[in-house]
Amino acid sequence: MKTELSREYINDFLYFVIKPDENSTNGDLICYSGVNVDRFTPITKGRHNPMSNPAVRGLQLIQYDIMALAIENGTTATTIRGYKSEGLPPTNELWSTECLRIKNAPPSFPDRILNHSVVELLKKIDLACTRGATLPDKLLSPDKLKVFIESLCNECATQAA
DSSP states (O other), X not given: OOGGXXXXXXXXXXXXXXXXXXXXXXXXXXXXXXXXXXXXXXXXXXXXXXXXXXXXXXXXXXXXXXXXXXXXXXXXXEEOSSOOOTTOSSSSSOEEEEEEEETTOOTTHHHXXXXXXXXXXXXXXXXXXXXXXXXXXXXXXXXXXXHHHHHHHXXXXXXXX
16 A cells, blocks of 8 residues: 555544555545534534535535546546545544545645645635635645634624624
């Protein structure tokens, strides 16, 4: 297994975990991702109907972004169902999760996924909620992003009161 291709970006709000596919011999990766629906509720509450949660929809759209990035990098990504990784999701709250198999990924691809996906996920959620928050343009550490999202949640809870 090529552990140098493994990446983990995990906090209480979201995760992106990229690991080599143990069943592959040609450099395939598995990309696990998820959003904590419960934790994003202060931001998304009242901003959607029950069938279209902005955090869930944002994660779904990020999967298409990753597929497009794969094509740009001369490879492909396909959705896979029922593929689980031990320890994910990281809490017992309500999570929406996705999983992709990326064929024969170049070594730089895991970093491109993280750098793009985390920032763009927040932008997609904010756009769907029409909040207009000032969001980070660059990837923060998981802990710093957690604090940032918590501050947005607190702000939204204060505005709702």
